[in-house]
Amino acid sequence: MQARSASDRLTLDPETVERFRHDVLALTGVAPGAQPLGLAVSGGPDSLALLLLAHAAFPGAVVAATVDHGLRPEAAEEAALVRRLCNQLDIHHDTLAGTVPAEGNLQQGARALRYALLADWARGRAGWIATAHQQDDVAETFLMRARRGAGVGGLAAMAAARPLGEALLIRPLLGWSRAALQALVEAAGIAPVRDPSNQDPRFDRARIRALLADAGDLPPDRLAAAARNLRDAEAALAWAEAREWAARAVQEGDVLTLDPAGLPRELRRRLLERAVAAVRAAHGLSPDWRETGLDPLLAQLDAGGTGTIAEVIGRTKAAIWRFELAPPRRSH
16 A cells, blocks of 8 residues: 555545534634634644644634743754644744743643743734643543532633633634544654653642543543533623622722622622622722632621631621721731
8 A cells, every 4th residue: 555645644534624613613703814823832742733623724824833931951842843844834833932930830830921922922913822722631620620629610611712812712622532633643644742741740630631541430521521511600600790790789989898698609709709809909909819718708708797808808787798908907
C-alpha cells in the first residue's frame, strides 16, 4: 500500500470538520473571516487538534499564538514546533512570552499570565480566542472541585464562551474526548508536545487524571454531563439572584440595605456576596475579594447579629440586612 503524503495526512474527515464548524458557529454566531479566529496552541495534542480542525473549517481565517510561561527551558522549542506547523498550514503564528510570579500557586499564576497575554495579543487581531479545553478536562475539574467541597458554581462546567479583553474566549471542544483529539493528531503524523506536569503527582490535576484512568466506573463523559447540568443550574441561580437583587437591595447614602425574607440559603449567600462587593466598589475598593468567611457572616446575619468581612460591616436590624464600610481599625 502506498504511504500517505504529508498533505494527505493533514486532510481531515469532512464530517469531523463539519462537526467542529458547527460547534464554533454555535459560540460565535458568524463564521470567522474579516475577524479571524485566534487559537491558543501549546503544542499538546488537544491544541494541535484544535489547530488542524480550525484550519480545515475556516481556511485563511485563523491566527495562532503560543504562550511561553518561562517555566521550562523546552518551552521555546515547543513554541518553535507550533510555528513550523503553522508555517506549513500558512497560519500566522506569534509566541507570547511572560514570567509567572514566584509567589502563590504556580498553576494559577501560569493560567492568569496566559489569559492576560492572550487578551493583549487578540486586541485588534482576532474577534475570538479558542482554547482546546475538552470533555476530559471538564470531568477532571469537576472531581477536583468536588473533592474540595465546592458549591454549584464551582462544580459547574467551565463556560463555553466568556469575554476576554476585547475578544470572546470560546471553548468549542468541550464535547470532544481527549482520545478522539489525540487520534486526530496521530492520524496527521504529528508528534505533540508532552507536558511533564500532566503526570506530576505534585499537581491535583495529574492525580485526578490518574484516578480517572484507573477507575472504569467514573466515565469522563458522564462526569462532564453532570458538570454541564450544574452549569445550567448555575445560570438559573444567577438569573434568580439578579431578579432578587433588583427587588430587594436599596442604596441609601453610604448604607446598602437588603431584605432577605423568604429566600433560600443559596440565594441569601449570593446576595450577601454581591452586597459586600457593591459596598466595596462604591468606596473605590476592588469588588473582587476572597470570599473566605462568607458562610460565618451569613450565619451571624441570619441570627440577627453583626459581622465584618473584606472591610465591610453587616448588621441585621428589624430583619433587614444593612451594609456599610467598616470604620478603620484603631492603632495602639
